[in-house]
Each structure stands twice: as C-alpha cells, then as structure tokens.
Amino acid sequence: MLIDRIDLFHVAMPLREPWRTAASDETAIESVLVRMTSGGLAGWGETAPHSGPNYCEEWAGGAFLVLQKKLAPAIAGQTLTSGEDLQALLKSVKGNTFAKAGLDLAFHDLLARSQDRPLWRLLGGARPDVLVGEDISVEPTLDQLVAKIGKAVEKGLARVKLKFRPGWGVDMVAAVRSAYPDLLMHIDCNSAFTLDDLEMFRALDRYDLAMIEQPLRHDDILDHAVLRRKIATPICLDETITSVERARQAIEQEACDIINLKLGRLGGITPTLRVREMCKAAGVGNWMGSMLESAVAQNATIAFATLPNMTYPADVFPTEKFYEEDLANRDVTYSAPSYVTATERPGIGVEPDPAKLKRFTVNEAVIR
Template identity: 50%
Template structure:
C-alpha cells in the first residue's frame, strides 16, 4: 500500500507498506488480523515475506483441527515456536476480532476499555529541511494533537530538536531514536535533557535492556522502551532493573493483543505508565491497537493514525477518522470494526494462501475451532 510521502527513520526509508492480512473463519463469521514487520528485517529480525511463509507453512497448519477456546490456548499452541512475534500477532489479533464478533461485543469493551475514545498523537518522520519540519509541527499544534513525536537520527538530532523547541516552547514533544545509538553517545543524550522532552524512545539497541538502565540512571528525561519489549518477561526484566520510565506496547511486536494486554497489566501493577504504538499498517492492523488504547494505564497519546494521514487510499474500511482534536473513537460494532475492501485487497496482494482441512472439521467442536 503506497505511502503519500516517504517515511524516514533512523533505520531506513519506506515508500510503501508490506504487511500480511490473516482471516480466521468460524460460525459464519470472519476475524481479521494484520501484521506488518516491514519489508526488510530492520525494525526487528522479522520481515513481511518471511512472516507470510511461516504463517502459511507452519503456524496455520499447526492449528487446523484443534479447539482454540481462548486466546491463552492460542498462545500456548504457538509457544513452541521461538520468537517470530509478528507472525504470531497476525493470528492472535484475528482470533480476538472473531471472538468479539461471536460474543457480539466491540473489542474495546471485551478487553475492559474504560470507554471508546482514544487520545492520539502526531508523528513526524525525518524531513528534507528544518523549515519544513517546523511547519509540520505547527500543523500538529493547530490540529489539536496533545503531543508530537519527532524521528531522531544522526544528522537529524540536537539541532533539529533545538529548532522545534525554540519554535514551540510549550509543546509536548518526544524523540524516537529507533535503536540508532550506543552508550558512546551519552553526552548527546545529556544535552537532550535541557529540552524538556516527555521521553526519549528506544535510544539504544533493539534487543538491549542493561545499557538502557545505565543510560536512564544518567538522565532526567524518561526513557521509553519500544523495540526491546517483545514479551511479558522482557517487560518484567526492564522494570526490575530500572531500564525505562515508559513502555510503548505494539500488538505486532509482542505477539498479539493477548500479550499486549498482559504487558499493560504488568505496567499498571508496577506504576509504569504505557502508551500504544503501531506499525505502518492498514485500518485492520490499527483496529486492535485502537481497542488497546482505551485501557486504563494508557497515559500518553497513542500512535493511531487517521487513514488519510499516511495513505491516499487505505486498503481497509471503514476509514479511521478523528472524532475530535487528537481523538479517535473505537467502533461500536462487534469486533475491532475494520475489514479489507475485497477489490482493493485483490489489486494489491502479492501472495495468497488458504489453509484448511475440511476432513478434520468437527461440527460439535468449540465455536472458535479452526
């Protein structure tokens, strides 16, 4: 799905999104999930075509003929396969959509959301020059977003933050480093302390906890962990060693909505505030993240984007739209509320696979049998 403009981060540049859509069918209903680990293994060790092959050849066939009565059972079935959190998330988020539809409940309500409204922020990638950036930040302020995230990388760092802070002295800002730095850059991070940022997101390696704890001890600005948090156990360890003041939860990165809810609850129990992130994905992928954004320990505007923010045409429907300044309201329909437009999906699909075993289908089995 083409982007309106290049999305530049510390690890690369994207002009389209490459993702996997997963459909689970049962009891006359379809549950839809999406997982989008990027085209190449740059954000994490996973990548889109690899996740598709694993889902097609291993994960989906392993579930055929088994009763999946709960999300925990689904995670137990997938647990013998190490890592591959994005691939697992495609199945897990589709399961939750199907389960909520069969229960006749909006997903946000089914998982215990405090209400349908989610507070969302604005993200700005690396741009061509600082004047363009200041104009873009100004637009986020005019549009009523309560915080703005700035992508941060070598050559687009302290000078960039200084220029934005000078132009917007009272704006809530944070920077996202996407794992681009090391402890050798500690002097630069100390300089960031003077800009009054809400947080510094994932400054160090994507799989690190220990160095983040060392860096956090040197800074006033809270560190937010993103790429480093891939499981409930990783979140527990990060909290135990003081590696962060915030945790960003992305359903795709942690293996699905089941694990995302568990991490949210762990953070709440330890007074660590969290907020919800997303990948470059269609409305189907953002639907579970939108539901997650309604939980009680989500304390910072989330990365849920209106459909027209990044794409000329979202392949899914209905479009995600703002319901007020910096606010998106989750669907009141059963499930997460989004599905692919079949014509658009057919037009942009690169590969398709159907996995089933009708001979093993048991009509007396659980409503959520695959």
C-alpha cells in the same frame, strides 16, 4: 470455536510520501492480513513488521512464510476458547512475534464478532474515545519539519513524536523547541545510538522532552539501565520489549520509565494485556504504539487503547496521513481534535474491501 480455515494475504500499500526513520526509509508498508474462519464467521488480523528486517529481525515476507508453513497449520482445525489457547499452540515456534500477532488479532476479532460485541468492550475498555498524537519522520529540511509541526498544532493534536537519527539530532530538537516552547513532544531513536553518545543524550535534557524512545540497541536492556541513571529525560523502551519476559527483565533492571505497547511486536493482544498489567503493578508508564498498519490493525490498537491507565497519547493516525486509500472498507478518522473513537460495531468493526485487497496483495495462501 472450531477454526475451519485461515487465509493469509501478503500486501503492500504505497505511502503518500516516504517514511524516514533511523531504521529505514519506507515507500510502502508491507503487512500480512489474516482471515480466521469459524462456521459462518470470520475475524481479521494484521501484522506489519515492514518490508525488510530493519525495525526488528522480522519482515513481512518472512512473517507470511512462517505463518503459512508453521503457525497457521498449528491453529487450523483446532478448537479455541481464549487467546491463551491460541498462544499455547504457537509456543513451540520461538520468537516470530509479529507473525503470531496476526493470528492473535484475528482470533480476538472473531471472538468479539461471535458475541456480537465490539472488541474494546470485550477487552474491558473504560471509554471509547482515545487520545492520540502526531508522528513526524525525518524531513528534508528543518523548515519543512517546523511547518508540519505547525499543522499538527493547528489541528489541536495532543503531542508530537519526532524521528531522531544521526545527522538529524540535537540541533533539530533545539529548533523545534525554540519554535514551540510549550509543545508536548518526544523523540524516537529507533535504536540508532550507543552509550558512546552519552553527552548527546545529556544535551537533550535541556529541551524538556516527555521521553526518549528506544535510544540504544533494539535488543538491549542493560545499557538502557545505565543510560537511565545518567540522564534526566525519561526513557521509553519499544523494540527491546518483544515478550512478557523481556518486559519483566526491563522493569526489574529499572531500564525504563515507560514502555511502548505494540500488539505486533509483543505477539498480539494476549501477551500485551500481561505486559500492561506488569507496567501498572510496577508504576511504569505505558502507551499504545503502531506500525503504520491499515485500518484493520489500527482498529485493534484503538480497541486496546480504550483500556484504563494509558499514560500518554497513542500512535494511531487517520488513514489520510499515510495512504491515498486504505485497503479496509472504513478509514480511520478523527472523531474530535486529537481523538479517535472505538467502533460500536462487532469486533474491530472493519474488514478489507475485496477489490482493494486483491489489488494490494502480492502473495496469498489458504490453510485448512
């Protein structure tokens, strides 16, 4: 396909309530939407590395600029037949995986639409129904946290992820486990700790957590390998896994039991497929994460999560959890308790509503 034009939209969608983690407190989610056009068809992608470089080195404003100045010009006017073609054209730009993901997702949506196929079928998904869980941020009080977990349990959600940070730690986990002794749950540290906190991590072993997600530095492999040998709870890597090469190194160093797959963090569908295959070959668990994106990126995540051998409920959420309104023309909703279902419409099955897109856009650019 000849890529005629690429449109970029830096958007900010207000959250219903602040999202508090060890990395940052967010009141709005900023992302970059990418529209890739070929002939009369358009595909949509989205990348949402947050409003500042807190989760990782990238941020939405920076992603918009590198897309505008470097990445989109490398793709516009080119003929692409595969995600590998696209990634090869982006290779000279180091890092910037979130920015690259916006283009990769838009291309795959465009490719699926050109074949009049849902993206999940194009990728080889096993079934359209995707098991999902609940994420809960740092809450003002333990009572409020326990109440939110109670609502998730009442809804029949398959598991709960709890944000974990200094001052909101072992005592919080103990209180939750006391209230819900059989709950499938894990904690997400968002790289807030070091090996000096070993005794804290050992104390967590008694609470039967499914995993500890990204306990140490965002760029670390070796210390995670040390920690993994010293505690019983499985370790999941998230922020660390920014490329196929980093995934290979983490697996070879036995630094993790599980890898959280995020299309944005890994640079799109193309590299994430490779990491998934590496996990499968090595016997490392994997599951789909997300970045609180709109329904545009969420539907790409849902499509990917239909692939076989996902070993844990995905981080995909109904629109109403985070937003008063989504900028897409269709919300993400549960199809059954703890399930979402991939669309049978072509591509990701959604696109931004023009009026909402205009209202949420803070910057835009066109590359031909």
